[in-house]
Structures are given as C-alpha cells and as structure tokens.
Amino acid sequence: MTEKPGQELLTVEIARPRPYRWSTGKYLGRLYKEAMENKRLVTNRCPKCKELLWPPQAVCGRCKVEAGEDWVAMSDKGTVIQYTYLVFPLWDPHYGEKLANPHPTATIKLDGGVYMVHFLEEKDPQKLKEGMRVQAVWKEKQEERGRGLGDILYFRTIEE
Ligand SMILES: [Zn+2]
Known part of the structure; x- marks a missing residue:
C-alpha cells in the first residue's frame, strides 16, 4: 500500500480479549x-x-x-515415517520468545493405517530413525485434555 501525499492513515488499536467457543x-x-x-x-x-x-x-x-x-x-501405536528436529533454536517471530517445544516433529502412520503429524519424545538425533515404533503418551489429567490431538503430549519410542 502506498501512502498518497497528504493522506493521513488512522491506526486503531483493539486490546480487548475476545473469548469465543x-x-x-x-x-x-x-x-x-x-x-x-x-x-x-x-x-x-x-x-x-x-x-x-x-x-x-x-x-x-x-x-x-x-x-x-x-x-x-x-490403536495409538504407530511407525515413524519421517521426522524433523531442530538443530538451532526457533524463535517466535511475533514475541521474540524461544519456542517452548523442543520435540522433533514426525509423520506417524498409526497401526490403523492413517497418518498423523505429532511430536516425538526422543530428542537424541542418534536414536531417531525412520521405522521406529512409537506410542502416544496422553496427558494424565482429564481437565488438561479436550484439545483433540493436543491431548497427546508426544509419541514415545517402544520396543516390540
Ligand atoms: Zn469412500
């Protein structure tokens, strides 16, 4: 957008919380x-x-x-198809804060055959591999759940 000469732009700041369901x-x-x-x-x-x-x-x-x-x-068990982990800190571009979640992100094929993207508990790059078996670790307290797939903290490596 180009400001025309003599044109004054108004700025309106809205700072009210907007709760919604x-x-x-x-x-x-x-x-x-x-x-x-x-x-x-x-x-x-x-x-x-x-x-x-x-x-x-x-x-x-x-x-x-x-x-x-x-x-x-x-089943909440599955196989890691691919994963990504960060080798440098990631910063929130809006607030300048270091992002809190240090977990690798993975595409997981659940045993039922569907794919989902979620976090892995394992953070050691030497232990991460495609084909590793994992199982969901759920938030324990029910009052902390209610966010769908966000009710799963991450997927933990399992031995079978
Ligand atoms: Zn169909």
Whole structure:
C-alpha cells in the first residue's frame, strides 16, 4: 500500500480479549470427546470404499458420499515415517520468545493405517530413525485434555 501525499492513515488499536467457543462439529467432536474422556483415537469409515477417514469427516473425499457413523477405535501405536528436529533454536517471530517445544516433529502412520503429524519424545538425533515404533503418551489429567490431538503430549519410542 502506498501512502498518497497528504493522506493521513488512522491506526486503531483493539486490546480487548475476545473469548469465543468453537464447535468441533459432529465428527471431529467425537474424536475430541473420545480423546478427552477415554484417551482413545477414533475415526469413521466410508460406507462405500471402506477407507478410514482421518480425521473423522462427514463426507468421503474420494466417493463423495456421506461418511456416516461407522466408527472405529484405533490403536495409538504407530511407525515413524519421517521426522524433523531442530538443530538451532526457533524463535517466535511475533514475541521474540524461544519456542517452548523442543520435540522433533514426525509423520506417524498409526497401526490403523492413517497418518498423523505429532511430536516425538526422543530428542537424541542418534536414536531417531525412520521405522521406529512409537506410542502416544496422553496427558494424565482429564481437565488438561479436550484439545483433540493436543491431548497427546508426544509419541514415545517402544520396543516390540
Ligand atoms: Zn469412500
């Protein structure tokens, strides 16, 4: 935007908090509820192609049919497909603070067959590897849960 000569721009500062409630809806809401109440991941299945939809969805993107209520409880174990870890500190560009989460980020294929992106507990680059087996570590206190996949702290390496 270019300021024209003689044009004065007004600045309006809004400093009021704006609390709001956001409905997760029927399908995503079920995932949030199961995570919060039972530390369990669920999703629904397409009635036509039988594929698991992830996250739970109202319509199958492939078949364009209503997904419905065929709910499936999924394992919270999976396999690391790829991961990323930081070798330098990351700074929040808005506040200049060092970002708090030091955990590597990974794409994890859950045993049910769906992919999710989440954190890994393991921070030692020598111990990180593709194909490592992991399991979700859930927030213990129910009052701290209610954030869907945010109810999982990270995925811990497991031996099988
Ligand atoms: Zn389908």
